[in-house]
Amino acid sequence: MIPVNEPLLNGNEKKYLNECIDTGWISSEGPFIKQFEERFAARVGRKYGIAVCNGSVAIDASIVALGIGKGDEVIMPTFTIISCAAAIVRAGAVPVVVDADPQTWNMDVSQIEAKITPRTKAIMVVHIYGLPVDMDPVLAIAQKHGLKVIEDAAEMHGQNYKGKPCGSFGTISTFSFYPNKHITTGEGGMIVTDDEQLAERCRSLRNLCFLPYKRFVHEEIGWNFRMTNIQAALGLAQLERLDEFVGRKRAMGALYTELFSGMTSIELQQTRTSYAENIYWVFGLVLKESVGFDAEEAMKRLAAKKIGSRPFFFPMHEQPVFHKMGLFSGERYPVAERIARRGFYVPSGMALTQEQIRTVASTVHELLS
Numbered sequence: 001m002i003p004v005n006e007p008l009l010n011g012n013e014k015k016y017l018n019e020c021i022d023t024g025w026i027s028s029e030g031p032f033i034k035q036f037e038e039r040f041a042a043r044v045g046r047k048y049g050i051a052v053c054n055g056s057v058a059i060d061a062s063i064v065a066l067g068i069g070k071g072d073e074v075i076m077p078t079f080t081i082i083s084c085a086a087a088i089v090r091a092g093a094v095p096v097v098v099d100a101d102p103q104t105w106n107m108d109v110s111q112i113e114a115k116i117t118p119r120t121k122a123i124m125v126v127h128i129y130g131l132p133v134d135m136d137p138v139l140a141i142a143q144k145h146g147l148k149v150i151e152d153a154a155e156m157h158g159q160n161y162k163g164k165p166c167g168s169f170g171t172i173s174t175f176s177f178y179p180n181k182h183i184t185t186g187e188g189g190m191i192v193t194d195d196e197q198l199a200e201r202c203r204s205l206r207n208l209c210f211l212p213y214k215r216f217v218h219e220e221i222g223w224n225f226r227m228t229n230i231q232a233a234l235g236l237a238q239l240e241r242l243d244e245f246v247g248r249k250r251a252m253g254a255l256y257t258e259l260f261s262g263m264t265s266i267e268l269q270q271t272r273t274s275y276a277e278n279i280y281w282v283f284g285l286v287l288k289e290s291v292g293f294d295a296e297e298a299m300k301r302l303a304a305k306k307i308g309s310r311p312f313f314f315p316m317h318e319q320p321v322f323h324k325m326g327l328f329s330g331e332r333y334p335v336a337e338r339i340a341r342r343g344f345y346v347p348s349g350m351a352l353t354q355e356q357i358r359t360v361a362s363t364v365h366e367l368l369s
């Protein structure tokens, strides 16, 4: 079986993990946390990094830290993971969605302004699958209307938009270190910002909102979102290799693109746009109309040939859980609906070999010819 994802853990991971065990520092009090936070924040050009236990809760804490709550609206893409909309809903606010762009699969930024109302507080951008959102128009709209920007950069470690790191654009920005991301801590996440007060609020929310001068007394409800020293040890070792990892992913993307070139039955995400070069978080394919079956069937057939794959995100406006809450009733976003049903991704983890890529590509060719 060629797995859809396998991480590479053959740098300093073992050495740093042994240090955790040898010193006994295994909780969130250990020294690797601060080092990881500082180095990661510096890498994306931000002043503050707040490590948390995963990328989903990084969004929860960010929304609450920004003071977004009851009655507020946040504009976001419909084509993304549930974590984005769930954080907004959990805070008592309302997610308002826009469709995806058919070329980049990112949010169609030309649809944002029409969705702004007096209740709009923020725009949440989510960089999808390897290409950043076109940030300049988003930042201009945010400035014009006095909106905050939440940047979910979970899939964008090492990516730049017009030469500036992804994760440096939001009022607050978030990352995930799940094993299929460019760098991993097993489970883990990071919030980055330049705003000292926001950083302090996130630190407090991460740690149950203990009062600094009177522990076990609370003026607010927080969470235990802490990252452990063991996770941070992995993160530090992975961060040392980020450039190499981005290079590997780009080479994988280039090889897949070459092997799929000339196939008229599929659409691929662009290799580059005017503002960025794809870093291929995953390598996605969208089946064109001419193919007589959908992504689900394609994935079944690939599995029968021992090739792992995963479906694309399923749009937020089609989620049963949100319909039950009365959200998105009657709304349609045709691009997201199409790519969700026709799209899937093939093995693209860090440990994937060229030989495996060739096997995957020839199997896809067979399947679609």
Ligand SMILES: *Cc1c(COP(=O)(O)O)cnc(C)c1O
Pocket (backbone or CB within 6 Å): 054, 055, 056, 057, 080, 081, 083, 084, 126, 127, 152, 154, 155, 176, 177, 178, 187, 188, 189
């Ligand atoms: C992976 C991912 C997340 C969630 O991260 P977890 O660490 O798995 O909770 C959030 N947003 C996007 C866009 C992601 O790809």
